[in-house]
Every structure is written in C-alpha cells, then in structure tokens.
Amino acid sequence: MKAGDLIVGIMMACLGLIGLYAAAGALDLEMSIFGWSLAGFAVVFIFGLIKHHYDEVDAAHAAARLVAGGGAGHE
Secondary structure, three states, rough: HHHHHHHHHHHHHHHHHHHHHHHOOOOOOHHHHHHHHHHHHHHHHOOOOOOOHHHHHHHHHHHHHOOOOOOOOOO
C-alpha cells in the first residue's frame, strides 16, 4: 500500500464520520440525506482503495510467476 492511498483512506474515513455526524444532527430531510450519502460514498471509496491494493498485489504475483517460468494461467 502506498502512503498516498493510506492518507486518502484516512481522509475519507474522516469525511464519512463527518457525514454520520451531520446525519445524526440533521433537522431536515435534505441534510440527513446529504450526511448519509457522504458516509456511504466514503465507505464505497475505501472499499475501492482496498480492492485497488489487492489488484496490485495480484498483478505483482502474476508477473513474478511469468518471470519464474510458470507461464500464464498456471497456479
């Protein structure tokens, strides 16, 4: 995991918490929807960061197998 991804993930977690705080203290429906949307976006974005990390790990393993002579499609 790169340091930039970690920083962005922490910032998104903070935005998600701000969204939950906004939704909890909302006095009208619009602010509640905004808060829940912000929290939901943060969760989806963080899952995307996790998926991106594991995609990079899988690509590195596949490249190492090709270099080692394992060939494509062999486990």
